[in-house]
Amino acid sequence: MGIRILPANCWIDPARPVDKALVTHGHADHARGGHGQTIATPQTLAIMQLRYQTEAGATPVAYGETIRLPGGVTATYQPAGHVLGSAQILLEHAGERVVITGDYKRRSDPTCPPFVPIPCDIFITEATFGLPIFHHPPIAEEMTKLLAARAASPDRCVLIGAYALGKAQRVIAELRLAGYAEPIYLHGALEKMCRLYEELGVGLGELRPIAGLPKAALQGQIALCPPSALNDRWSRRLPDPITAMASGWMRVRQRARQKNVELPLIISDHADWGELTRTITEVNPAETWITHGREDALLRWCELNQRKARALALIGYEDEDD
Amino acid sequence: MERFAALIDALVYTPSRNAKLALLAAYLQSTPDPDRGWALAALTDGLDFPAIKASTIRKLLMDRVDPVLFQLSRDYVGDTAETASLLWPDPPGVTAPPPTVSNVVADLSGGNRATAPRVLADLLDRLDSSGRYALLKLATGAMRIGISSRLAKTAFAQAFGVSVDDVEEYWHGLTPPYLPLFDWAARGAAPPRTDDLPLFRPFMLAHPLEDLQVDLADYAAEWKWDGIRVQLVHVSGETRIYSRSGDDITATFPELAPALTVPAALDGELLVRGTHQGGEQGGAASFNALQQRLGRKTVSKAMMADFPAFVRLYDVLVLEGEDHRPRAWTDRRQVLEALLPRLDPERFDISAVIEARDFAELTAIRDRARDDAIEGVMLKRRDSPYVTGRKTGFWYKWKRDPLLIDCVLMYAQRGSGKRSSFYSDFTFGCWAGDPDSGADLLPVGKAYFGFTDEELKWLDRHIRQHTVNRFGPVRETDRSLVFEVAFDSVHASKRHKSGVAMRFPRINRIRADKPAHEADRLESLRALIRD
Ligand SMILES: [Zn+2]
Ligand SMILES: [Zn+2]
Numbered sequence: 048m049g050i051r052i053l054p055a056n057c058w059i060d061p062a063r064p065v066d067k068a069l070v071t072h073g074h075a076d077h078a079r080g081g082h083g084q085t086i087a088t089p090q091t092l093a094i095m096q097l098r099y100q101t102e103a104g105a106t107p108v109a110y111g112e113t114i115r116l117p118g119g120v121t122a123t124y125q126p127a128g129h130v131l132g133s134a135q136i137l138l139e140h141a142g143e144r145v146v147i148t149g150d151y152k153r154r155s156d157p158t159c160p161p162f163v164p165i166p167c168d169i170f171i172t173e174a175t176f177g178l179p180i181f182h183h184p185p186i187a188e189e190m191t192k193l194l195a196a197r198a199a200s201p202d203r204c205v206l207i208g209a210y211a212l213g214k215a216q217r218v219i220a221e222l223r224l225a226g227y228a229e230p231i232y233l234h235g236a237l238e239k240m241c242r243l244y245e246e247l248g249v250g251l252g253e254l255r256p257i258a259g260l261p262k263a264a265l266q267g268q269i270a271l272c273p274p275s276a277l278n279d280r281w282s283r284r285l286p287d288p289i290t291a292m293a294s295g296w297m298r299v300r301q302r303a304r305q306k307n308v309e310l311p312l313i314i315s316d317h318a319d320w321g322e323l324t325r326t327i328t329e330v331n332p333a334e335t336w337i338t339h340g341r342e343d344a345l346l347r348w349c350e351l352n353q354r355k356a357r358a359l360a361l362i363g364y365e366d367e368d369d
Numbered sequence: 370m371e372r373f374a375a376l377i378d379a380l381v382y383t384p385s386r387n388a389k390l391a392l393l394a395a396y397l398q399s400t401p402d403p404d405r406g407w408a409l410a411a412l413t414d415g416l417d418f419p420a421i422k423a424s425t426i427r428k429l430l431m432d433r434v435d436p437v438l439f440q441l442s443r444d445y446v447g448d449t450a451e452t453a454s455l456l457w458p459d460p461p462g463v464t465a466p467p468p469t470v471s472n473v474v475a476d477l478s479g480g481n482r483a484t485a486p487r488v489l490a491d492l493l494d495r496l497d498s499s500g501r502y503a504l505l506k507l508a509t510g511a512m513r514i515g516i517s518s519r520l521a522k523t524a525f526a527q528a529f530g531v532s533v534d535d536v537e538e539y540w541h542g543l544t545p546p547y548l549p550l551f552d553w554a555a556r557g558a559a560p561p562r563t564d565d566l567p568l569f570r571p572f573m574l575a576h577p578l579e580d581l582q583v584d585l586a587d588y589a590a591e592w593k594w595d596g597i598r599v600q601l602v603h604v605s606g607e608t609r610i611y612s613r614s615g616d617d618i619t620a621t622f623p624e625l626a627p628a629l630t631v632p633a634a635l636d637g638e639l640l641v642r643g644t645h646q647g648g649e650q651g652g653a654a655s656f657n658a659l660q661q662r663l664g665r666k667t668v669s670k671a672m673m674a675d676f677p678a679f680v681r682l683y684d685v686l687v688l689e690g691e692d693h694r695p696r697a698w699t700d701r702r703q704v705l706e707a708l709l710p711r712l713d714p715e716r717f718d719i720s721a722v723i724e725a726r727d728f729a730e731l732t733a734i735r736d737r738a739r740d741d742a743i744e745g746v747m748l749k750r751r752d753s754p755y756v757t758g759r760k761t762g763f764w765y766k767w768k769r770d771p772l773l774i775d776c777v778l779m780y781a782q783r784g785s786g787k788r789s790s791f792y793s794d795f796t797f798g799c800w801a802g803d804p805d806s807g808a809d810l811l812p813v814g815k816a817y818f819g820f821t822d823e824e825l826k827w828l829d830r831h832i833r834q835h836t837v838n839r840f841g842p843v844r845e846t847d848r849s850l851v852f853e854v855a856f857d858s859v860h861a862s863k864r865h866k867s868g869v870a871m872r873f874p875r876i877n878r879i880r881a882d883k884p885a886h887e888a889d890r891l892e893s894l895r896a897l898i899r900d
Contacts, residue, residue, distance in 0.1 A: 179434065180442045180455035182498075278783075278790055280829075298455065299446055300381055300502075309382050344441045351435060 050147060050171065050338075050359070054118035054140055059147055069122060071149025072133035073098070073212055076339075086114065088124060090132025090247055094212060097243055110134065110160065127151035128162035129316050130213030131244060137165050145169040146330070152315065153322040154186065157220040158213070158249045162326075170332035171359070174340030175317040176295050179348075183295055183319045189312045190225040196289055196310050197269060204232075204265040205310065206288035208274035211237050213316050215271050216244045218293050219251045221314075222269065230255045232265060234272035234281070262286045278307050295319065324348055370496060372400060373408050373470050374503035380514050389516065393524030398555075404470040406546025409525065411470075411507045413518035415545045418477045420485035421508045423449050429486055429493075433458055450505035453493075457501050460494040467495050470507075471546075477508055519614065529554035534571045534757040537615060542566040567604040569611040570634055570686055570694075571757040575747060575764035582728050583748055583765070589698065590723040590731055592647065592738075593745040593766055594681055595656045595858075596640035597663075601680065602687075603629045610639075622678045623668055628716035631708065636684035636755075638720070641676045645899070647741045652718075653681070655742070655899070656872070657860040681720050682709070686755055694755040701755065738769045742899045744857065745769045771855035772897055773877060774799070775888040777810055778850040781832045783842045784817065791825055792832040792844065793817055795876065797852050799867070799894055804886040810848060811867040811891060814856070814874040824879060851880040851888050859897050869894055 049061035049068075057067035064081035071077050071087075073094030078087070080099025085092065089107040096105070108114055113123040119141065124134040129150040138145045144167040151162050151173065176183075197205050209215040215237050222231065230253040233241060241254055257270055266286045276282060277290050292308045295315025303311040318326060323345060327335055335356040337345050342358035349356035376396045383389050393412075397405050410416050430439050430453050439456065446452040468476070473492060480488040489508060493501050506512050522540065526533035531554045539561045543550055552558035599618070600611045608626040610619045619626050622639065629635075640646075641662065643654025654676070662668070662676050685705045686694050693701050702722075709719050723746065725731040735746045745768035753763035776797035784793035794817040802808030831850060838845035855877040862870035869891070 178442050178445055179438050180446060180452060182455070280790060283790060300451060301447055303382060307384065309384060311382065341441070341445070344438055347435065347437045347441070 052116065052120060052138060055116035055120040056118065057116060059136060060149065067116075069136055070095070071127065071136060071147065072130055074130070074150065077149060086122070088132040088134050091134070092132075093243060093247060094132060094240075097239060108134075125163045125165055126160040128153065128156060128159060131159045131216070131247060131249060133159060133213075135162070135165065137167065143168050145171065146332075147171045148173055150175065150317055151326075152318050153326065154183065156217055156316070157224060158216050158244065164326065164329050167330060168333045169336060170327065170330050170334070171336040171338060172323065172327065172345075173317065174323065174337045174342050174345045176315065176319050177323060177337070177341040177343075177345040179320045179344065181295060181298055181319045182321060183298070183313055183315050186221055186314055187225070189293075189314050190221055193222075193269075193291065193310070193312060194225065194227065196291070197267065200289060201267045203287045203289050204268045204270055204285050205291055206277065206282060206285055207269065207271045207312065208277040208290070208292040208294075208306075208308075209237075209271050210294075210316075211240050211273050214293055214314070216241060216249060216251060217316065218271065218312075218314065219254070220249065223250070223252050227269070228252065229268065232257045232260070232268055232270035234270070234276055236273050236276070237271055257284070274306075320344075327354065328352075370467050370470055370473060370500050370503065372396065373404070373411075373507075374496070374499040376408070377503045377506065377512075377514060378499055380516060386520070389520065390524045390527055393516075393521060394528035397525055397528040402548060402551055403546035406548060406551060407470045407474045409521060409547060410545030412512060412516050412521045414510065414512075416474070416507065417510055418480075418485075418508055420480050420482050421477065421489060423509060425486055425489065426450060426453050426505060426509070429453070429490055430456060450509060450511070451502055453505055454498050454501035457493050457498070464495050467497075467500060468492055473504060473507065474545075525550075525554065535560070537571050538568060539563060541568045541615075564690065565604060567602040567607050567609040569600060569602070569609075569615045569617075571615070572598060572600065572613060572636065573684070573755050573757060573764060574759045575766040576759050576761060578748065578765040578767040581765070585725060585727055585731065587752075588748045588750050588765075589702075590725060591683070591720045591747045591749065592651075592723065592743050593747045593768065594638040594640060594653060594720065595646060595744040596638040596653065596659055596681075598636075599639045599680060600634060600636055600686075601625070601629050602634045603632050605632070621662065621665060621668065624673050625678055625680065625716055628713040631711055632687075632689050633685065633708070634687040635680075635682055635705075636686060637680040637682040637717075639678060639680050641678055645742055647743050651741065651743065655860065656858075677715075679716050679718065681718055683720050684755060696754065697752045698749050698755075699751045735767060735769060742858075743769070768857065771857060771873075771877075772859070774854055774856070774894055774897075775880060775883065776813060776852050776854050777848050777885045777888045778832075778846055778852060779810055779812055779848060781828075781844050781846060791829045793825055793829070795828075795852070797854060798848075800886075800888060800890045801867075802890065804888075808890075813865075813867045813869060813891070813894060814854065814871045816852075816854065816874050816876050828879070849885050851883040851885055852876045853878040853880050858899065859894055861898055867891060867894075869898065 050059040058065045059069045060071055060077040061068050066083040068082040069086045070091055073091050078095050084104035084106055086106045086108055092105045092107055108124045110124055110126050113121050115121055121139045123137040127133040127135045127149050129152055136147045146165050146167040153162050209218050219231055232255050235258055241251055245251055282288055289309050291310035291312055293312040293314040296302045297311035297313045335349055335354055337358045346356050346358055379392050380389055426449055434456050442456055443452045476488050492504055496504055522536045523533050526536050539550055542563045549561040553560045598613050602609050608629045609617055612618050640653040641659045643658055645655040646653040658676055685701050693704055725734055748765040750763050776799055778795055779798045780796040781792040782794040784791055796812050796815050798810035798812045800808050801811045832844055832846055835847045835849055836844045837847050854874050856871040856874040858872045860870050
């Protein structure tokens with residue numbers, strides 16, 4: 048149930064409604080509705096408002112801005128490079144510095160500012176891809192793979208399963224960077240979030256809804272849907288789709304096959320093993336605390352590198368479809 | 370090796386058979402010899418590197434990666450080769466260029482127990498993670514990527530526009546990298562020689578007769594025996610027994626091979642002595658009895674005594690160097706009858722021709738087949754040559770009418786490939802007693818065919834609306850839908866909780882009109898057992 052800041056009596060990313068919540072980013076396992084006060088970046092607040100209509104008590108904090116909490120605690124928000132609006136939170140109290148990363152990555156992402164390493168005493172890191180097998184290849188390679196698959200089957204459409212917040216918009220933005228100027232087609236569940244991204248200044252090019260289009264209109268096109276729709280009856284309306292999935296889990300063949308994925312795209316908004324270990328080395332904290340994900344392996348790595356570390360067993364965080 | 374690795378990756382993720390064939394064919398066309406031949410061998414289980422085991426890979430990894438991190442990774446991935454391909458650290462400095470498939474085969478074949486780990490490590494250093502995966506799968510002989518050797522041969526035939534039957538026939542005489550096969554198919558050279566080898570020749574198969582009637586002046590009738598169709602080949606002192614798919618099953622029936630000493634290729638039904646099929650005269654036990662002999666690595670004397678195997682001959686393909694396949698069935702039959710006295714009567718007899726004046730009389734004879742526990746009747750055109758596969762008009766199988774029983778749908782599972790979004794695999798059950806007094810359903814069979822696309826859609830909808838439980842890809846339904854299930858026969862089985870096993874069950878009709886409690890009870894199914 049989140050991380051509690053004892054001297055300030057408030058919570059970071061609580062899983063249940065609380066009086067005062069500091070929220071790192073808009074993903075459902077970090078941002079829940081119903082708090083008395085929600086302190087987050089303006090983009091995260093906009094995302095939460097879209098999802099939960101929680102306007103009351105919204106307190107925006109810009110990147111780099113420091114706010115005072117009760118009990119002599121201050122909180123500074125810095126970019127985490129995870130999704131639009133995602134932040135790490137630096138807490139300072141009685142000369143001690145604690146950084147909570149939330150979810151983060153170190154790769155470039157056209158939809159959000161990059162992660163900033165913050166020197167600290169205690170570094171609380173995520174570990175979603177905390178196994179040495181996880182290595183996310185350069186995203187340009189995955190885009191090449193995607194565009195080649197599209198070109199090879201002009202009668203079919205490429206249907207990419209992508210998480211509605213962050214992943215979908217990043218894939219679209221990366222396609223644009225790769226020079227893809229055609230309209231990109233969207234499942235209804237992705238439309239609102241894409242529109243919000245555009246309102247917040249992230250250009251995504253021409254987007255069209257899939258609903259109501261005849262099969263033939265989608266031949267040779269690229270379409271996006273939430274991962275759950277990939278093998279759903281919904282997908283039958285598309286012309287023999289090549290099922291693709293944009294996720295860090297696609298690194299493991301068995302995971303891709305379980306989901307009937309024909310075109311695995313290894314694209315993640317989380318740090319891979321190399322990024323996790325490099326970041327710990329770079330931040331060089333006195334202590335590393337590891338939250339949701341595969342804590343065991345990262346703990347072992349800390350042990351092998353003579354770093355003090357412990358795992359925080361947080362309830363309510365799940366593997367994101369990342 | 371990069372092209373082979375890309376092929377393996379594409380095959381892993383491609384669900385459709387046609388797309389797999391196209392991928393394989395494109396690879397075979399565009400890859401030089403001998404790489405493509407070695408790749409083909411890897412895909413058809415034709416490679417063996419005994420010096421390399423899963424434990425070799427594990428040890429190599431332990432030298433380079435922390436054992437705890439390896440174990441955690443292995444637990445997550447579930448496959449040692451894949452874990453190793455993902456974990457293998459990039460070597461420091463400049464590495465040699467990636468090896469070709471031929472380099473890999475040469476290096477691995479050259480290694481022994483002691484040198485194999487070093488050889489493998491050097492190869493791993495020169496590849497990326499996809500390449501490492503393909504290498505480790507090839508080295509351990511466990512491709513398991515859903516490619517049957519038949520599919521690989523079909524792709525070969527498709528790539529070079531040759532007949533897959535010819536490929537099958539020449540295949541067995543060759544060893545990797547199959548250069549004569551590529552010379553013949555890709556470069557138009559003479560076909561590889563096969564007459565001095567105990568080769569498998571693809572079977573001639575029959576169409577179902579359906580509602581057709583034939584003139585017995587043109588067609589001969591035989592019983593359809595329920596065993597396994599085999600081909601026995603004897604060449605230069607060696608006998609091999611092949612199953613329908615061309616698998617060599619000689620070792621499973623050690624009493625048969627020594628019994629054939631005439632150079633020949635013969636077609637027949639492998640059976641076990643008994644009185645189940647056709648009584649005393651039929652002389653054959655049930656398929657169930659034969660099953661005791663299947664799939665065993667070692668065969669005990671007692672096994673052979675309790676379930677003595679023999680072959681009931683249908684046809685002769687080759688005899689003493691002469692290929693009889695182009696000749697008419699009548700001529701081949703004469704050759705076969707003349708051969709019979711030269712064969713061991715304990716192990717061979719001949720499938721008798723049914724004497725019937727006309728089709729009406731044959732119909733009456735066939736109708737009695739159920740009492741005799743015989744599967745049905747075969748009709749063979751008297752002037753038909755022995756040709757591969759199913760050629761319309763030559764051979765027909767006329768099975769007795771199926772048995773029918775009403776069962777209740779219990780579980781449904783998603784299909785594969787094109788059907789992966791539909792629930793199309795069904796498990797159904799019969800009542801263990803009186804359903805109105807609380808008796809439960811016991812699963813009695815599974816079927817995944819027998820309906821139209823429209824019915825499939827209807828069923829898919831029904832299942833989604835009547836789900837009570839989910840287990841991964843499987844849904845448990847509320848047990849409200851009745852299927853009329855057709856099947857060929859039913860046998861006692863200790864392996865199934867219901868105590869019965871159906872042969873060839875298929876869904877005959879969807880009985881949406883019938884309430885589930887009116888479906889059949891297990892006792893009705895048991896009453897049909899004729900073991
Ligand atoms: Zn997240
Ligand atoms: Zn998270």
